[in-house]
Amino acid sequence: AQSVSQHNHHVILSEAASLELGCNYSYGGTVNLFWYVQYPGQHLQLLLKYFSGDPLVKGIKGFEAEFIKSKFSFNLRKPSVQWSDTAEYFCAVKEGFQKLVFGTGTRLLVSP
Amino acid sequence: DTGVSQNPRHKITKRGQNVTFRCDPISEHNRLYWYRQTLGQGPEFLTYFQNEAQLEKSRLLSDRFSAERPKGSFSTLEIQRTEQGDSAMYLCASPGTGIHSGANVLTFGAGSRLTVL
Secondary structure (H helix, E strand, O other): OOOOOOOOOOOOOOOOOOOOOOEOOOOOOOOEEEEEEEOOOOOEEEEEEEOOOOOOEEEEHHHHEEEEHHHHHHEEEEOOOOHHHHHEEEEEEEEEOOOOEEEOOOOOOHHH | OEEEEEEEEEOEEOOOOOOOEEOOOOOOOOOOEEEEEOOOOOOOEEEEEEOOEEEEOOOOOOEEEEEEEEOOOOOOEEEEOHHHHOEEEEEEEEEEEEHOOEEEEEEEEEOOEEOOO
């Protein structure tokens, strides 16, 4: 079964700092990868997804992620974070036909 | 509003009581998923329906848990004889719409938070 590792559990940054959150999944082949975000008090929302094609995927709010097949990684990046990016970020991979396997999440705090 | 509606949003119950959660998914999709999220963890898959058929159940879903989807529309998740370990957020999801449409993209509801005392 697939598993997803998010190595950073808590990240604290100042506004305008660059962000990179790590995500590794356990085995290869064709993968569908996702980053979801959960703002305080809100539901899970899709940030971006990778199904195939260009390994550099752009999402909403200036986020991007790079799929590196040889490293089983799908790291999330943003060049300059804002206070409003304070949230919990979850990496996920589709397993089998129907379900998503999520990592444990990274809680990001951006100080103004 | 995500288009996936869940209620109640919060439920506090005593150990041993039964609770039921309801999910109304995005109407045009025939698939519906339940996930559970505990503190400090990502969502974990519980079960999935295609129309009224429950096609897959996680080992997390003990005998005390039952999910139904009569007529392939809304779904209920019942937990019998609740235990403190059942305290979690129960999330419902259905395939997304618009720019997120597609079988592999899930739209989640706001969740039903269960606290078992």
